[in-house]
Each structure stands twice: as C-alpha cells, then as structure tokens.
Amino acid sequence: MNYDIRLEVRSDPRHLGLIRTLIHDWVDGFGLPHELVHDVVLAIDEACSNVIRHAYEGRGDGPLEIRLQALPEHLEFEVRDQGVPCPQECHERRSLEAPDADELQPGGLGVQLMHQVFDQVVFCPGEKRGNCVTMRLLRKR
C-alpha cells in the first residue's frame, strides 16, 4: 500500500467540506505552521474542485480519490479521477503578477494556488481517461 489514508468520494461539491476536514486533521498532526496547514487545505480543495469542474464537467457521479502518505522527507498528496484528461496547458505554472483591474480574469486560479503552496506538483493525465496529480510538501521548512 503506497498510502497511509485513501478516501474515495463521488465528485459532488457537497463533499468538499468533508475533504477539507480530513486534510486539515491529517496535516495538522505534523507540527506545521497554522498558516501552512490552511494553505495545504486550500490547495487540495482546489485540486478536487478542478476534478469536479473540468475532468467531470460538473457531473457529481464520478469517482474522486485522495491518497495521503507521510514520507521521511515530505508529505505526499495524490488526487485521482476517471474523467476527461485535462490538456497539458491547463497545468502550467504562470507568473502571478499582481494584475491591473482591467486585466483581472475570474477563474484559472486553482492550479496557480496549487503551485504556490506545494514544493512539487506533477500532473499525469491519462491517455484516454483520468487524471492524477501528485503534490509534495517538504516536511522541513
């Protein structure tokens, strides 16, 4: 078993609160600063929201799986789905320069928040179906 905790829920946005509680309680046990715990919860919430919005296109009946594993050097979080593979350009890190009010775009922020919070973010879209994103957080800050 390459995980300590595995949770599978349907891709219903109602379950996001439960996922946040699980992530908060698990991460909080590793003595990380309170603010970082908040940011990790946010970033995993964003990963799950993206699965619901993009991979399942808003459908609430797809499997959404979360795997958590504490390794000696880092905490590892995996979010997996069986939905539509997301194209590579959706995953790219962009610079988050403070925009002018005119340039503001609602949306597209979730992936950037994931990159901001984690030390490593690896996206593995399937060839025909599914996505997996692995996020790693160094334990020594």
Next chain:
Amino acid sequence: MALKIDRNRSDLVEVITVEGEVDLYTSPDLRSAVLKAVRKAKERVEVNLAGVAYMDSSGVATLVEGFKKANESSKTFTLVAPSDSVMKVLQLAKLDGVFEIDRAP
C-alpha cells in the same frame, strides 16, 4: 458549514454580509447575491467578509466578477473586514492590492 448571506440596502449602498464557508458548492449563492447587489446599487456595494471561515478560488473569482461589473457601471465595490482566511487566499492569488479593502468597518 452552510453559507449565510444577508442583504441590506439604503439609498445608495447595497451591503452583503457573508458568513460561513465559500467553496465550489456554495459560491453560486454568493455569485447571485453579489451580482444582484451590483445591479441594484446606485453608487456602492460593500461585501462584509468578517464571518467567512474559508474561501477558495471560486469565491475569489466571484468577487473579481462583482468588482469588474461594478467598475463597468461606475460603482464602487468594497470588501469590508475580510477574515484572515479571505486575506490569505487574496494574498496567495496576488489580488489583495487590486480590491478596495476596508479592514476595520
């Protein structure tokens, strides 16, 4: 946690007070309240976020949309007393300098 949204209005100002958690599940409710307030306001929209325990990027996107719509119709759009959680996500998104923010109501 559910989301509670109250709306108060005076002659020129629409005030929305938001309490609870804003995420992909609840942000559609916030979006309709914000867009309605922007439509109805004569001069100003104030969104009080003191009671927001959590906000994700869909909440931020909602605020961005309200802010842009208000600007288009020459109305001001102010975030009032945003909670730590709201400030944190705005800072991560580098948007804390874009909004008009009234820290102490």
